Amino acid sequence: MTQDDTRRVLLSHGAGGKIMTELIESVFLANYGSQNVTGDDSAIVNIGLDKIAFTTDSFVVDPIFFPGGDIGRLAVCGAVNDLLTAAAKPLALSVSFIIEEGLDMKTLEAISESLREAANEAGVQIVTGDTKVVPRGSADKVFITTAGIGIVLKPDVSGSAAKQGDKVILTGSLGEHGAAVMLARANLLENESIKSDAAPLVDIVLGLIDAGCQVHAMRDPTRGGVASSLNEIARQSGVSIEIDETAIPVNPSVAAACEALGLDVMQVANEGKMIIIVSPDDADRALEIVQSRRYGKDAAIIGEVGPAPPSRVLVRTAFGTSRILDIPAGELLPRIC
Amino acid sequence: MKYSHEFRDWEIVQSIAERIRGISNRPATIMEVCGTHTMSAARFGLKSLFPDGVRLVAGPGCPVCVTAQQDIDAFLALGNIPGTALVSFGDMLRVPGSSASLEQQRAAGVDVRIVYSPLDAVDIAAREPEKQVVFFGVGFETTTPAIALAIKTAAERDLTNFSVYCVHKTMPAALRALLASGEVMVSGLLLPGHVTTIIGTRAYDFIAEEFHVPCAVTGFEPVDMMLGIESVLKQLADGDSKIDNMYARAVSSDANPLAKKLLDTIFEPCDAEWRGLGVIPASGVRIRSEYSLFDAAERFADIIKAVPVAPVSKCLCGDVLRGAIQPAQCPLFGVDCTTSNPIGPCMVSSEGACAAAYRYGGS
Incomplete structure (x- = not known):
C-alpha cells in the first residue's frame, strides 16, 4: 500500500491528456507492460514472417447518437484507424457490448446496422464478439469495445520514426x-x-x-x-x-x-x-x-x-x-x- | 468567423505594432486586468510584437484565481451534506481546496455537476426536488447578471431547493485597492472589456482622476489588444491619463440598464476576500435578505462556520495576481505545480497567468 489511500480514478484520467499518460505508465505499464510497448496506437506482433498489427479501443460516448454518427460507427472507425497508423491493412474486428438493462431494442438494432455499414465501408469483417447485460444503472445505455488485427504493409511506421525535415x-x-x-x-x-x-x-x-x-x-x-x-x-x-x-x-x-x-x-x-x-x-x-x-x-x-x-x-x-x-x-x- | 476574423487580421496587427514602435521607446509595465487578456496575449504570442521594455503583467481578473481558499473549502464542505448536488462552471472543477478538488470529491461520490449556464442549475433543482442544489457563484460583473437571473427564476418558480454560494467580486473596488496599495507599479491598465459591457466605462473614472494612470477598455482579439496597448502608450507619451474606450463595439460609457436593475434587485455590495489581496471593502456582492432563501451562506450557515481556517499555501498565486511577480518567479512553477498537477488556481484556470505561461511558454 502507498501512504496515500485517498487516490481515486478521476474522469481526467480518461481524457487523453497528461494525467492519462501518467496513469498508464504508473499503473498499467508498471504492472504488466511488455518489453515491446511502444506508445503507438497498435502493437506489432510477429507471426512467422508476417507482422500483425493489433489494437483495441472502448467507446463510451454520450449521447450514443450524435450528428454525423453514432457509437457503432465510432467503434469501427476507431479500431480501423488505429490499425492504419501502423501502416496495416485492417483485416478483422471483434465487437463486445456491455448493455444496460432496459435499453431500447431498436437502439441496439440501429447501432448494429451502423457497425455493419462502417465495417463494409472500411472493408473489414466483424468476426467475433461478446455480449454482457448489466443491471439498470450499472452502465450508461451501451458501451462497446472493439479489437482489430491487420497485416502490416510497410514496416517501421511508428510515432518514433519522425525525422527532421519531414x-x-x-x-x-x-x-x-x-x-x-x-x-x-x-x-x-x-x-x-x-x-x-x-x-x-x-x-x-x-x-x-x-x-x-x-x-x-x-x-x-x-x-x-x-x-x-x-x-x-x-x-x-x-x-x-x-x-x-x-x-x-x-x-x-x-x-x-x-x-x-x-x-x-x-x-x-x-x-x-x-x-x-x-x-x-x-x-x-x-x-x-x-x-x-x-x-x-x-x-x-x-x-x-x-x-x-x-x-x-x-x-x-x-x-x-x-x-x-x-x-x-x-x-x-x-x-x- | 464573423467579427473574429477581422480582429485577427495579420496586416492590421502588424500596422498597429509598427505605430506602437513609433510612439516611444520608454519602458512601460501594462497590467492586463482580465484573465482572458492574459490568455489572448499568450495564445497569439503578442508579447513579441511589443517594443523592448514594454511588458504585460497579469492582473486580478481571473475569477477562479482570486477566489479565496476559505471560500473554496466552504463550497466543498457543502458536498458532504447528504442529498446535496454541487453545481459549478467547469473552471472550478480542478481547483485544489485545502484537502481535495471538486473533481476528486466527485470521484469520491459527491454529486458534482458542471453546467454552461446558471439557469441549468435551476433546471436541475426543478427536476430533482429531493436534492439541495447549490451553485458556486464565482466571477465578476460579466457573470453576476446570469446568477442574478438564475436566483430570480428560482424565486419565480417557487423552488425551495436551489441556492447560490456567492463569492462574486466587483472589479473597480479591487483596482482601487491595488492602485492605492502602492505596492504594484504599473504604467497603465488594459481594462476588462466584458466586465465593462455591464458596468460602463464611467465606473473607472476614478482611476484617471485620482491615480492618473492611463487606461484603455480593451477587447480580446489580437487587434483589440494591440489597440489597447497603443492607447496606453500614447497616453503615457502625451502625459495624459483617461479611460479610453477601445472596445466601443460592445462597451458604452454607461452601465447596461437591464443588467444593473437586475443586479440591484438581487444583490447588495459587501466586503470580499480576494486571494492575494486580502479583504477589500465593498468589492463583492451578497444576496439581499429578500432573497436569503437562495443564499447558501444563510441556508448552510452552521456548516460554513465550522469549516477550518485554510492553511497557508506555499503557492505564490497571490503575488502573481497582484502583478508583483511573473509566474516563473514562483518556486513551484513548472516543477511541483504544472497544468496536470496544479497547486494554485492560477495554474488550473484556463485564464490563469501561470497556466498561460506554462502552456504557451515565454514569461
Missing part, C-alpha cells in the same frame, strides 16, 4: 467530432449543423502505401486532439515539430463553437482524421493522393519536423509569433466567461 500532413479540418458531441450534449448552437467526422481512413492510408510514399509516422488525433498526437510523436521520436496555425483547416462553425466554449480546437477530438509524417521528397505527392480521397479533400501540409529543442511542439501564429502547443491536462471544460 512534412506534417493533416487529412482534413479539425475538431468536428468533439464539437458535435459537446454541442449535442449541451443542446447548444443547434443551427450550426456541425457533424462528427467519424470515418474509416482506409483508402487514404493504403493509397499512400500503394504509391510507395515514404510515410514515417501516423497518428489519428482522437481524444486530446492534434495537440496530444503531435506531442506524442515529438516525444517518441525525440524531435520538435513546428506547426503553421494558418495552414490548419478548421470549419468556421467549429471555430465558432470552440470560441464560445473556450476550447482550443487543437485539443478537441477527431474521429476521421490522420496526422501523416512523410519524407519531404514525397510530401507533395502524398498530399495529392490524400486530397483525391473522399475523406481527404481538405488535407493540408500543416508543418514540419524541426531541429531542436526535442520533444516540443511549436505553433507559428498568423502574426509571425510562436508558442508552445501543450497537451491538455485533463477533461476539456467550458469556462466561466
Whole structure:
C-alpha cells in the first residue's frame, strides 16, 4: 500500500491528456507492460514472417447518437484507424457490448446496422464478439469495445520514426467530432449543423502505401486532439515539430463553437482524421493522393519536423509569433466567461 | 468567423505594432486586468510584437484565481451534506481546496455537476426536488447578471431547493485597492472589456482622476489588444491619463440598464476576500435578505462556520495576481505545480497567468 489511500480514478484520467499518460505508465505499464510497448496506437506482433498489427479501443460516448454518427460507427472507425497508423491493412474486428438493462431494442438494432455499414465501408469483417447485460444503472445505455488485427504493409511506421525535415500532413479540418458531441450534449448552437467526422481512413492510408510514399509516422488525433498526437510523436521520436496555425483547416462553425466554449480546437477530438509524417521528397505527392480521397479533400501540409529543442511542439501564429502547443491536462471544460 | 476574423487580421496587427514602435521607446509595465487578456496575449504570442521594455503583467481578473481558499473549502464542505448536488462552471472543477478538488470529491461520490449556464442549475433543482442544489457563484460583473437571473427564476418558480454560494467580486473596488496599495507599479491598465459591457466605462473614472494612470477598455482579439496597448502608450507619451474606450463595439460609457436593475434587485455590495489581496471593502456582492432563501451562506450557515481556517499555501498565486511577480518567479512553477498537477488556481484556470505561461511558454 502507498501512504496515500485517498487516490481515486478521476474522469481526467480518461481524457487523453497528461494525467492519462501518467496513469498508464504508473499503473498499467508498471504492472504488466511488455518489453515491446511502444506508445503507438497498435502493437506489432510477429507471426512467422508476417507482422500483425493489433489494437483495441472502448467507446463510451454520450449521447450514443450524435450528428454525423453514432457509437457503432465510432467503434469501427476507431479500431480501423488505429490499425492504419501502423501502416496495416485492417483485416478483422471483434465487437463486445456491455448493455444496460432496459435499453431500447431498436437502439441496439440501429447501432448494429451502423457497425455493419462502417465495417463494409472500411472493408473489414466483424468476426467475433461478446455480449454482457448489466443491471439498470450499472452502465450508461451501451458501451462497446472493439479489437482489430491487420497485416502490416510497410514496416517501421511508428510515432518514433519522425525525422527532421519531414512534412506534417493533416487529412482534413479539425475538431468536428468533439464539437458535435459537446454541442449535442449541451443542446447548444443547434443551427450550426456541425457533424462528427467519424470515418474509416482506409483508402487514404493504403493509397499512400500503394504509391510507395515514404510515410514515417501516423497518428489519428482522437481524444486530446492534434495537440496530444503531435506531442506524442515529438516525444517518441525525440524531435520538435513546428506547426503553421494558418495552414490548419478548421470549419468556421467549429471555430465558432470552440470560441464560445473556450476550447482550443487543437485539443478537441477527431474521429476521421490522420496526422501523416512523410519524407519531404514525397510530401507533395502524398498530399495529392490524400486530397483525391473522399475523406481527404481538405488535407493540408500543416508543418514540419524541426531541429531542436526535442520533444516540443511549436505553433507559428498568423502574426509571425510562436508558442508552445501543450497537451491538455485533463477533461476539456467550458469556462466561466 | 464573423467579427473574429477581422480582429485577427495579420496586416492590421502588424500596422498597429509598427505605430506602437513609433510612439516611444520608454519602458512601460501594462497590467492586463482580465484573465482572458492574459490568455489572448499568450495564445497569439503578442508579447513579441511589443517594443523592448514594454511588458504585460497579469492582473486580478481571473475569477477562479482570486477566489479565496476559505471560500473554496466552504463550497466543498457543502458536498458532504447528504442529498446535496454541487453545481459549478467547469473552471472550478480542478481547483485544489485545502484537502481535495471538486473533481476528486466527485470521484469520491459527491454529486458534482458542471453546467454552461446558471439557469441549468435551476433546471436541475426543478427536476430533482429531493436534492439541495447549490451553485458556486464565482466571477465578476460579466457573470453576476446570469446568477442574478438564475436566483430570480428560482424565486419565480417557487423552488425551495436551489441556492447560490456567492463569492462574486466587483472589479473597480479591487483596482482601487491595488492602485492605492502602492505596492504594484504599473504604467497603465488594459481594462476588462466584458466586465465593462455591464458596468460602463464611467465606473473607472476614478482611476484617471485620482491615480492618473492611463487606461484603455480593451477587447480580446489580437487587434483589440494591440489597440489597447497603443492607447496606453500614447497616453503615457502625451502625459495624459483617461479611460479610453477601445472596445466601443460592445462597451458604452454607461452601465447596461437591464443588467444593473437586475443586479440591484438581487444583490447588495459587501466586503470580499480576494486571494492575494486580502479583504477589500465593498468589492463583492451578497444576496439581499429578500432573497436569503437562495443564499447558501444563510441556508448552510452552521456548516460554513465550522469549516477550518485554510492553511497557508506555499503557492505564490497571490503575488502573481497582484502583478508583483511573473509566474516563473514562483518556486513551484513548472516543477511541483504544472497544468496536470496544479497547486494554485492560477495554474488550473484556463485564464490563469501561470497556466498561460506554462502552456504557451515565454514569461
